[in-house]
Amino acid sequence: MNLRKIGVVYRKELIDSLRDRRTLISMIVIPLLLMPLLTIGMGLFTAKMMVSAMQETSHVMVIGGEDSPRVMSAIRTAKLVALVPAAPDYIKQVSKKKVGAAVVIPKDFDASLERNETMTVPIYMYEGEFPSQIAADRMDKALRDLGAATVRERLAARHVSDALLQPINVEQHKVGSSVLAGLIPYLVILLSITGAMYPATDLTAGEKERGTMETILCSPVSRTDLVLGKFLVVTTTALATSMLAVLAMGFSFLYAKSAGAGMPLDSASIFQLNIDAGAVIAVFAMVLPLVMFFSAVLLTIALFAKSYKEAQSYLSPLMIVVILPAVMSMMPGVELNMETALVPILNTSLVSKEIVTGTYPWEYIFFIFGSSTVYAAIALAVAVKLFNREDVLFRA
Amino acid sequence: MIEANQLCKVFRDKKRGEIRAVDDVSFRCLPGQIYGLLGVNGAGKTTCQRMLATILQPTSGTAKVAGYDVVNEPEKVRASIGFMSTATALYGRLSAQEMVEYFGRLYGLTESVLQKRIDELFTVFDMNEYRDRRCDKLSTGMKQKVSVARTLVHDPPVMIFDEPTLGLDVMTARTIVNFIRDCRTRGRTVIFSTHVMSEVEKLCDIIGIIHNGRLLAEGTIGSLREKYGPGDLEDIFIRVVEGGGR
CATH class of the missing domain: 3.40.1710.10 (abc type-2 transporter like domain)
Structure with missing residues (x-):
């Protein structure tokens, strides 16, 4: 392993990716525009419709x-x-x-x-x-x-006395809301895979399709260094995508809170989000090995494809595989235990949900971080192995 | 120097079974020589050169390129060669300069040496005008020049050209042919594959005729004519291929 060469590959691939309109759309435009539009825009629209209907x-x-x-x-x-x-x-x-x-x-x-x-x-x-x-x-x-x-x-x-019929009076006081907080880990996981998908395809199947694979293979960089450089770029874009999405969501919530403040019904409370920046950072730390796992898996699958189109047809069903455990984590009854802590994606979703609501289950945090890191390392080892296989690189 | 020793490459195909793409090929090319590998499409030229460039591993046999073994020292081999083929495209989103810089850095050149070398190459090949232009905005001729600069940035002693003029117009092909000739003048070891007879006749010191993965005949054009009868290279080639090298 040559760190200098990995750095050279990383720098080049990052510049190359950032000049690609499709990567920019999936990395910047989608999280910055689409996510707030979908979540807050739709929320505000529905709230406004409800208000006018109620008047x-x-x-x-x-x-x-x-x-x-x-x-x-x-x-x-x-x-x-x-x-x-x-x-x-x-x-x-x-x-x-x-x-x-x-x-x-x-x-x-x-x-x-x-x-x-x-x-x-x-x-x-x-x-x-x-x-x-x-x-x-x-x-x-x-x-x-x-x-x-x-x-x-x-x-x-x-x-x-009519009190005879009403022995108990119940009062609910809302002190926090975890409905939207629970969405944050889900959003980070989903957006990170969306952000990783395009560069992973572009840096593997895309290289094969454009004919640059042979160009780079005849340079003195080892295939392991090449995969590591590419892997780090995919991880970077995946993290950048999810970070931008969380930032965009944060700002949108602030805006929506002020926009919803004048509404007569409880709509302003929809946008209450009581989490602190420390929790968001902790969520990102937990998501990091998972993002690495995604990046390695996506690279491996996309490398196997001969063309960009073929890679996309392999990767699209993968989205469902990722969404399922993430959605499961939001279902009632699915709790963090030693079994769920071993299931990739689900474990990170569950522990992140705990973190955003202010609970830090340290034994699970260490265990899940460790298991996710092991999964990421296995996936990366598979990617490196595949990059050394001629029948995969020159699949005709 | 290039020294191929009983190189074999076997591919396994689900439908066609075992395919011997390169079968027991041995040859030698000295510095200041151009070795022409002549063969039809699918003869085994590309596979043979990919093994020399360490992009593919030989199934058996070995080769030494610039003194390094292709099986045991692949990275040293790659650091000593300039490899160019129709399949070695450019990164479209990088500029001409960035493209050459990227490879220079991978070859381990220091920034000062790299910049000096780039200035030199861009001036020699008259590329300064489109130095900062993205590769996907370049004409075919310009792209070929960038590819040439990419192969030369580390000043390699061995050059491997796999059908470098395929699909190029006359003017661009001529630039490439002149460049290959210049490599010989500068004492580099050059291996060049093609199925264009005229290019081989014009350029090569030694010709190897490859067919169905086997090197059927080898020698200067004069010695081939002596052995296989009179006529131009095309006549000789057909006689060799039809006679199985006898």
Whole structure:
């Protein structure tokens, strides 16, 4: 191994890659533009849509109720509700989205309540249609409020305190959010493989396709030094991609928090991210051997291909293999233990999730860092071995 | 000097079985000589030269290039040769200068020696005008000159040319032919493969006719004519190939 030559190869391959538009797109444009656009942009858009839908008046059709002024008054006084004249085809009108919801008040409703009976009120709504959902919710609330008032009246008539029915009051106080924090390791892992994919292909199958492989093989650099130089470039671009993605996400969250602050609903809290910079650095330290593992695996697979196209068809399914364990780590019930700590990708995702939420399980951290390093070393050894095989380099 | 000793290269193909691409080839080329390997496509010229350049390992036999063994000292061999073929393309995203610099650094030249050598080569080959132009923006002729500069940056004693004029126009091919001739004048050992008879006639001191991996005949054009009858090189070549070297 000649460090000077590895350095020469690294420098050249990095310059070469940075001049390639496709590498720049996957390394800079995607993380800096696409990620914030997808995550924050979509989030803000959805939040804004929700807000405007919640400020709109719902059109509700009430069937029956002529003999029950009390329930009708409860419905009429519900906030942001406008009643439309009843029609016999009310179900059709809901399904055609002409009215938000339809409520059928049974006959003798008020009188039945006074007789202490339980009444069932059907509400018709269009599932999946947000305005219809809101209209139904408003009706639901109005009727439940009426129900609660009726309960209180019934209890009062029997001289019973309504506290009897509510022995426990629960209050939830949010002090942190790990939903988005849990996304960060996932994002780092996913983006690092996306960032590694293009240069790994370009530096192997791309060289074969462009005819520069033979040029470099006849130079006095050893094949091991050549692979190591290329491997370090792929690792660099992979890390740069994920770092840029995390930076872009961080700035986007800051922006979204201020943009979402004026919103009446809880949308501003969607963008709360309570993690510190130290945790992000720790996540990157954990991800480093994994990124090296990816880089070596991608190089190995892409080297086997004769052309760029062939390499892409080998590497695309690999994305799914990577996404699966990363997604698994976000599922409830998948916890860090000695078994999961051995599964590549899943182990790093799980331990990173712990780190971003402020927990540092040191025994797992050392174990996972060690096992990932071993995996990376094995993958790199395979890449070096393959680079020394003539049938792979000159596969025709 | 190049000394090939019973070089063999066997490829294993799933469909075709064992292929003896180079079969028991021995020859010698001295400094200041051009050895021409003449053969049809698929005769074994490229495989033979790739073994000399240590890009491929011989299945059996060996060769010494500039005093180094191709099997045991491949890196020293590569440091002593300039290898150029139709398959040795340039890095399109590097400039002409960067391309030559990259190889100079891999050959272990110090920065001051490298810059001096680059200035010299770019001036001799009249390349200063497109020094900073990216290789993918160069014409075929310019690219060939950059390739030549790349092979010469470390001033190697041995040059290996594998069909260097394939697909080139007359003017560019002529530049390459003149360059090969110049290598001989400067006392380098040159091995040159082609299937263009006229180039061999013009350039080579010794001609080796290779067919189906075997070196069927070898000698100066005069000695080949003596052995295989009169006519031009093409007539001799066909007689050798058809007669299996007898």
